[in-house]
Amino acid sequence: MKHKIKKITGAENYQLQSYNHHKLWTKSFILAIIVVIILGGISLFTGVYDIRGQQDGMNMFFITRVPRTAALMLTGAAMSMSGLVMQLVTQNRLVEPTTTGTIEWAGLGLTFVYLLFPAPTLVQRMTGAIIFSFLGTMIFFIFLKRIKLRSSIVVPIIGMMLGAVISAVSTFVGLLFQMTQSIESWFVGSFASVQIGRYEYLWLIVVVTFFIFIYADRLTLAGLGEDVTTSLGLNYNRIVLIGTGLISFAVGVVAAVIGNLPFLGLIVPNIVSMYRGDDLRSNLPWVCVLGMGTITVCDIISRTIIMPFEVPVSLILGTVGAVVFIVILMRQRRLR
Template identity: 55%
Template sequence: MTTTVRRTGALAGAALGVAGLVVLSLFVGVYDIADQGFGGEMFLISRVPRTLALVLAGCAMAVSGLIMQLLTQNRFVEPSTTGTSEWAALGLLVTVLVAPAAPLAVRMIAASVAAFVGTMVFLGILRRVSLRSSLVVPLIGIMLGSVVSAFTTYLAVSTNALQMLGTWFMGSFTSIVRGRYEVLWVVAIVVVLVFLSADRLTVAGLGRDIATSVGVDHARVLLVGTGLVAVATGVTTVVVGFLPFLGLVVPNVVSMWRGDNARSNLPWVCLGGVAIVVVCDIVGRVIRMPFEVPVSMVLGVVGAVVFLALLLRMRARD
């Protein structure tokens, strides 16, 4: 009982801390919301939607990383190291070129479908490759993502859409305003579905043989998990852009601290994803005010450091 109370108290304390960061984000920016003219209106039009987008995107991408690590049994994978994000960008670009007037929902669906196809291609390659090291998995994903990204860039250059593509890759919340972020609520549904299927995802992460022996349809769980990751990645790419290493950093830090139980780790992964994205966004807004540094740049630096730390930790164990 004492242990349960202690864990509940720790989670509540962490939630309060993250809530404090979210509130702080509402009051950080160039525009003075205390202005008597349009301060309140700007607060509702810009600050609130941006903060909600930070919460939803951070939670979704952190959970996506956890799902992919469970399904591949590898701690070094997440949407930006498996090519999933690059496939989503390709689907988005093709949709814009084929149907320039397509609404945001259509672009979201196209990006999600492309992300799903790309993730299945990645998993199919893994089945046919002899893996002698856990580092081979992210290397395959990074190479696959680079090939897809190169083709996407070529297509953008050929169609004079390179500037638009650069905006997608930027990963910034600058353009988030009321009327543009609402589609991100779809990823909240994804997170709820992950909570409901957490036990099956955990069992599936133990391998096909073990999952089958306890009555879990491994193939079905794999498809469902991949679909959830694809939707989260596609929607986030359409609205925000790339958020690199977020799905790598948060699940690894949580699992090193609490073990590998997906259900008990999910609240911590969600809180960790939100906290990192909000902190990186605040740093990006403050460091060169009145200009902004994209969140993806700050996340890239943090993620690279953590990735190297994980590699050195694994080498020390060996």
């Protein structure tokens, strides 16, 4: 009798721990939000221009500082979400827009837009980047589906090789038609040019977040494999198509407005999944908040490391992301 009571108590404790684990408004999550708000405040008051000592300081504050901080938050959420969805769909923790060639396909789309329209609008650049991101990501998924790979490490290697080829094509087209100066800003992701009137399309990321949250359970099931998803009465290919479309939309918007931001979708989802598992719905708020904090920290470093000059935030992200990528590889090898 005592044994049965202990078993029931243990099950109840397990359910309570599981409930607390997936509960959103925990002390740690509230603390994370507070830290991100503090980082946003630091970002607002970091810069060479003295907004408090100049007569037009407040105007410059709302023209440049506020849009830049808002762009940091939206971009961090977008790229982190994209990495999380990609890792679920491919069942591979080393996959994100940088390691699948998605961001390079977006760059190729921008190149062709500049080829067709000598002075394209932001909407035209976004459209080209989104379409090519979608095509490139679908090509990558189809390639993985047709070829059986023995090691998960091979997947990002193939993606980076494909991305390198696409990047070379973009460079060749740019040199051939003398468009290198028009597209070179994309290759170096930076928030230096963000100001009012040039970042507002990033708010579309909020819409993408909404739809990802709606399809969160289906995308999580798709991460269990095609057989499991089909056995539960869902259309696996349709779910993957919707997920790819949402990823491509977010990456295309970021690529058109900001540029290339490597490894952000790799760093944040892996840290969150390491501590919270693979449930997309419960992890999504965490991924968004930590993505905002990560890119804001990198941007603050990029603005202060060689003040009064500024290094591209992609340089800081690439360095940190490369280290995290190597650590994940070594960790997987040790687990085997």
